Amino acid sequence: MKLALAFAIGFGMLAVQRTAAEEGLSLPAAVPAGSSLSIQTSGSGEATLYIVGLGQVLQRKVQLGKPVFFEAGSLCDAGHYLVVLARGAATIDTAPLDVVPASTPAHLSFLAKPSRLPVSLHDGITGAVYVFDAYGNLIVSPGSVSFQLLSPSGAVQTNDVVTRDGAAAVAMDSTGHQGIDHFIARSGGVSSTRVITQVPGDPCALKMSAQQEGQKLELKTDPVVDCSGNAVLDGTIVTFTETYDGAQSTADVPLKHGIAEVAMPNHNGATVSVASGVVLGNQIRLEQ
Amino acid sequence: MKRGGLLAFSLGALTVAFIAIGTIWPIPEAAAFAGGERLLESSSTPEAAARNLGREIRLKDWDKAYSSLANKSQFTEQEFQDDVVGYYPSVRTYSSMDNFVVTPLHSTGNDAQVQFTLDWSTVVGILPDTRTLQLVKRGDRWEVDWPLREKPTLPPQVIPVEYLRWDVINRGPGDDWGVQDVDAPNVRIVDMHPVQRAEGVVVLGELLNQDVVPAYVSVSATLQRKDQSQIATESAFDEISHLLLPKQVTPFFIQFPNASLSQVSSIRMEPFSTLVSASADPVIEIDNEKINPAPDASLSGQLVNQSGQIVNVAHVLGTLYDKSGNLVWVVDQYVDRALLPQTPVSFNIPIPEDLARKVSSQRTVVATYSFGGLL
Numbered sequence: 001m002k003l004a005l006a007f008a009i010g011f012g013m014l015a016v017q018r019t020a021a022e023e024g025l026s027l028p029a030a031v032p033a034g035s036s037l038s039i040q041t042s043g044s045g046e047a048t049l050y051i052v053g054l055g056q057v058l059q060r061k062v063q064l065g066k067p068v069f070f071e072a073g074s075l076c077d078a079g080h081y082l083v084v085l086a087r088g089a090a091t092i093d094t095a096p097l098d099v100v101p102a103s104t105p106a107h108l109s110f111l112a113k114p115s116r117l118p119v120s121l122h123d124g125i126t127g128a129v130y131v132f133d134a135y136g137n138l139i140v141s142p143g144s145v146s147f148q149l150l151s152p153s154g155a156v157q158t159n160d161v162v163t164r165d166g167a168a169a170v171a172m173d174s175t176g177h178q179g180i181d182h183f184i185a186r187s188g189g190v191s192s193t194r195v196i197t198q199v200p201g202d203p204c205a206l207k208m209s210a211q212q213e214g215q216k217l218e219l220k221t222d223p224v225v226d227c228s229g230n231a232v233l234d235g236t237i238v239t240f241t242e243t244y245d246g247a248q249s250t251a252d253v254p255l256k257h258g259i260a261e262v263a264m265p266n267h268n269g270a271t272v273s274v275a276s277g278v279v280l281g282n283q284i285r286l287e288q
Numbered sequence: 289m290k291r292g293g294l295l296a297f298s299l300g301a302l303t304v305a306f307i308a309i310g311t312i313w314p315i316p317e318a319a320a321f322a323g324g325e326r327l328l329e330s331s332s333t334p335e336a337a338a339r340n341l342g343r344e345i346r347l348k349d350w351d352k353a354y355s356s357l358a359n360k361s362q363f364t365e366q367e368f369q370d371d372v373v374g375y376y377p378s379v380r381t382y383s384s385m386d387n388f389v390v391t392p393l394h395s396t397g398n399d400a401q402v403q404f405t406l407d408w409s410t411v412v413g414i415l416p417d418t419r420t421l422q423l424v425k426r427g428d429r430w431e432v433d434w435p436l437r438e439k440p441t442l443p444p445q446v447i448p449v450e451y452l453r454w455d456v457i458n459r460g461p462g463d464d465w466g467v468q469d470v471d472a473p474n475v476r477i478v479d480m481h482p483v484q485r486a487e488g489v490v491v492l493g494e495l496l497n498q499d500v501v502p503a504y505v506s507v508s509a510t511l512q513r514k515d516q517s518q519i520a521t522e523s524a525f526d527e528i529s530h531l532l533l534p535k536q537v538t539p540f541f542i543q544f545p546n547a548s549l550s551q552v553s554s555i556r557m558e559p560f561s562t563l564v565s566a567s568a569d570p571v572i573e574i575d576n577e578k579i580n581p582a583p584d585a586s587l588s589g590q591l592v593n594q595s596g597q598i599v600n601v602a603h604v605l606g607t608l609y610d611k612s613g614n615l616v617w618v619v620d621q622y623v624d625r626a627l628l629p630q631t632p633v634s635f636n637i638p639i640p641e642d643l644a645r646k647v648s649s650q651r652t653v654v655a656t657y658s659f660g661g662l663l
Contacts, residue, residue, distance in 0.1 A: 115471045116500070194468045199500040202535075233500045235452050235568045236534040247578040250652060251594070254533060254568035256450050262594070265575060277496055277535035278478065 023047070023064055023092050025085050030098040033078050033135045037070040041085065047092055053081040053099070075099050078137035101137035105188035108132070108145075112183050112194035118201045119178055119228050123171040125149065125196055129185045130167050138166040145187045147172070152179025152198070163187075174198050178230040200230035206281030208240070208274040212266050217242070217286070219272060220261040231258045236276060244270035331356075334400035334423040335390050337430035342388035345372060345406065358424050358431035368434065372406075375439045376626035377600050377659055383410040383624075398425045408624065412526065412603075415624045440631045447596030447629065452568040454502050473503035475561040478537070481615045484549040491542040492618050494607060495559055497532035502566035505532050507540045507559050514553040520544050527620055529605055529655035531566055538653060539607040541618040570595030572602070572654045575632065579608075585644030587619055590632040591654060599627035601657040604635050611648040627656070 023043025031037050039049065043064035051058040051070075056077060062068050062085070075081070081097040109130040117124045127147055131139045145168040149157040155175055161168040174181070174196075181196040204227035211218040219240050224232040238260035242249045244267035253260040264272075267286070274281035331337035337356070344353035354365040363371075374380040386409035394401040400423040408415045422433040459469040480493035491509045507528060511519035522542050529538035570593055577589040587606040593599050602623040608616045621637040639647065 112468055113471075115468060202498075233534065235454065235502070236500065237536040247576050247589075249573065249575045249577065249589075251571060251573040252533075252536060252653065253571055254452060256452060256568075262571065262573065264573060277498060277537070279535075 023085075025049075025083060025093045025095045027083060027095055027097060029096070030100050031075065032102045033099050033133060033137050034073055034076050034102060036072040037075060039068045039070075039083065041065060041068060043092070045087070047085055047087045050084040050086065051075070051081050051097065052084065053077065054079050076135040076137075078135075101139045101141075102133035102135070103139065103141065103143075104133065105131045105139060105143065105190045106134035107136070108185055108187060108190055108192040110185045110192040110194055112196060114196070116197035116199050117174050119174055119198050119226070119230060120176045120201070121174045124174045125172045125181070125183065126169065127172070127183055127185060127194070128167060128169040129163075129187065129192070131163055131187050139163070140166045143187060145185055148184045148186070149196075150182040150184070151175040151177060152181065153177040176228045176230075200232045201226040201228065203232050203236070203238075203276045203279050203281075206238070206274055206276055206279055208272075208281060208284070210272055210284045210286065212286065213263075215266055216263045217266040217270075217272070218261070218263055219274070221255075221259050221274060221281070223258040224255055224260070224276070225258075232276075234258070238274060238276045240264065240272065240274055242267065242270050242272045331429045331431070334395055334402055334430045335392055337423055337432055338390040338402050338404055338421055339388075341432050342385075342390065342404070342406065346385040346388065356431060358426065358433045359436075360434075363434075363436050367436065367439070370439065371434075371436050374625055376598055376628070378624060378626040379410045379412060379415065379601055379622055380408055380624045383408040383415070385409070386414060393420065399423065400425075400430070410622070410624070412622045415622060417624065440628050442629060442631070449569060449596060453566065455565050456563045458563075470563060473497055473499040473501050473505075473532075473561045473563060475499070475503055475505055475532070475559050477507070477557055477559055479615050480555075480557060482549060482552070482555060483617075487543075487545060489544040489547040489549050489552065491544070491555060491557075492539070492615050493557070494537055494539050494615070495528070495532070496537045497534055497561070500534050502534065502564055503532045503561040504530055504564040505538070505559065505561045506530065507542065507557065509542045509544075510556040510558070511544060511547060511552045512554045512556060513551060516554075519551060520547055526603070527605070527618065529603070529653055531564065531655065533566065533568060536653075537651075538655075539605050539615075539618040539651075541620070570597055570599055570656060570658070572599070572627070572656060574604075574652050574654060577650065577652050579639070579644075579647055579650055582641050582644045585639040585641055585647075586636050587639060587650055587652065588634070588636040589652065590634050591623065591627055592632050593627040593629050596629050597658055598629070599656045600659045602627050602633070603655040604637065604652060605655065606637055606650050606652045608639065608643070608647045609649045609651075610646050613649070616646050617643050 026040040041062055041064045045064050047062050047064050049060045049062045049068050060068050078099050078101045083095045083097050085092040111128045113126050129145050133139055143163045145161050147159045147170045149172045157172050159170045161170055178198050178200050183194045183196050185192050203224045208221045234255050236255045237252050240251050240262055242264050249264050251262045253262045270286045273283045329336050350369045354368050387407040389405045391403040402421050404421045405416050405418045423430045476496050476498050478494050478496045483490045497503045508523040510521040522544055524540040524542050527541035573592040573594055575590045575592055580586045604621050606619045610616050619637045621635055625633055627633055
């Protein structure tokens with residue numbers, strides 16, 4: 001009698017186990033962000049399906065044995081999710097789900113430095129690109145980024161870099177011509193452009209001339225250029241210094257139209273010098 | 289309880305007593321500022337007449353001050369007032385007289401000469417204005433012959449100005465973090481020299497804007513001990529030209545009161561710069577710059593505004609070097625008058641006597657500010 005009861009209980013538990021094994025989930029291990037998703041359930045009766053991730057929980061009432069469909073755009077944030085099938089407070093089945101970034105780049109965050117730099121500087125321009133999909137997920141799988149620097153002279157520098165952990169970086173040279181560079185990064189049909197200003201370097205061979213006009217001494221520089229022949233920008237300060245009889249006169253004059261000019265007192269025998277920043281120009285000694 | 293009541297009664301009685309004493313026998317300065325007449329004395333001596341004039345100017349009692357002058361028929365009261373406080377807005381416009389000093393120079397029975405120094409309290413400190421006054425005796429009273437500096441007048445003319453200006457557009461707050469912004473100007477400290485003085489440590493130096501855009505600049509310094517712990521941090525405050533155009537150099541002067549150089553192991557310098565909208569004008573010529581030897585060593589010269597715009601505030605900064613070109617000291621002074629176009633304005637900045645003999649050369653720059661008004 002006792003043996004018969006034990007068999008009956010054993011068969012009963014086996015039957016329950018078989019029923020439980022029939023109720024469950026079937027889903028892919030990973031899906032691209034933003035894509036549609038179908039989760040197959042098994043068993044019978046009603047249950048609730050949860051997809052739990054960082055900052056997002058989806059809930060669906062499901063009829064076991066039928067698939068559950070999540071339309072495109074339901075799961076957008078890349079990361080590790082947990083899928084839970086439950087009836088009331090009881091968990092029927094769980095499964096992990098990884099949402100990975102979409103493979104197609106949709107947005108590039110392009111950091112280009114500096115915004116301006118002197119001409120002819122080796123590796124002076126740096127660019128770093130972070131590649132994102134349409135949902136703002138960093139695409140960590142390797143991909144190609146093409147960097148292109150278009151200089152004002154028409155010269156083009158190109159460098160193709162494979163991303164690592166979602167980022168690619170490059171260093172490029174500024175050319176010998178002042179002007180606006182267009183620094184372009186491209187990946188998967190998406191591009192981003194930054195503007196880099198190449199500015200002249202320090203004045204080179206600063207030279208002035210002097211003309212005595214009665215009580216005044218007219219001082220004027222030649223067009224001020226850097227060592228690559230670029231005109232130094234207007235507004236750059238040129239300092240004229242006139243030394244005479246133990247005293248001196250000075251004037252800080254901004255370049256306008258590429259030259260600096262000023263009228264100073266005319267002292268016979270004075271010495272006049274010109275400088276800009278740490279660059280010295282010529283000296284003129286006025287006749288007695 | 290009884291003790292508390294007694295204390296309250298005593299304090300009340302003392303307060304009433306002090307108010308009564310102050311009202312009946314006020315100190316002269318308090319009476320003067322309250323509009324009383326007690327401060328004025330009889331103008332029976334040249335010094336007393338000059339002192340009375342000084343008190344009236346301090347009280348801004350222009351009617352009485354003007355009335356007391358011997359040569360008032362030569363100019364109007366408004367001209368006298370403008371001569372004292374300035375014809376155009378300047379640092380003097382927003383000042384009040386702090387003190388005055390009368391020093392006798394020469395005296396006979398009927399005329400006298402005194403040195404009259406008015407100390408004006410301004411937002412940038414005390415600015416002295418020294419004049420030599422002639423006094424004449426009329427009856428038993430002495431009267432001041434005011435040395436009026438006439439309003440400078442310029443011939444009507446057109447001064448063409450090629451206006452050069454920089455404006456700055458920065459990135460917006462809603463832009464993506466990767467969106468490019470314009471870089472801060474590239475500035476560099478080209479010279480730095482700590483000096484021990486009786487009042488503490490002074491850090492002197494020069495800062496260069498090596499960029500192609502104007503920069504608002506400042507410099508701070510931190511004194512550190514051997515173990516890298518901080519002694520103090522100070523900035524140049526206003527002893528620097530804060531606006532630097534491309535390739536322009538400014539001296540800076542940072543004071544550490546009560547600090548000792550013997551405790552200092554290292555100094556950390558932090559230049560700061562940011563983009564700023566600026567204009568390349570006006571051009572100020574500094575003429576007749578001269579180092580006057582001791583005694584009364586000073587750096588003197590004249591500022592000439594070469595533009596057509598009035599410069600309301602001018603700050604002169606002088607960098608002093610020894611024979612080897614090493615930085616010795618930095619001096620500065622605000623000019624208390626507006627700079628009119630093509631009208632020289634003198635400056636004279638004292639140099640510490642003990643340093644004066646080391647000074648061999650100098651470089652002077654001027655920082656200016658204009659309220660925007662034209663003649």
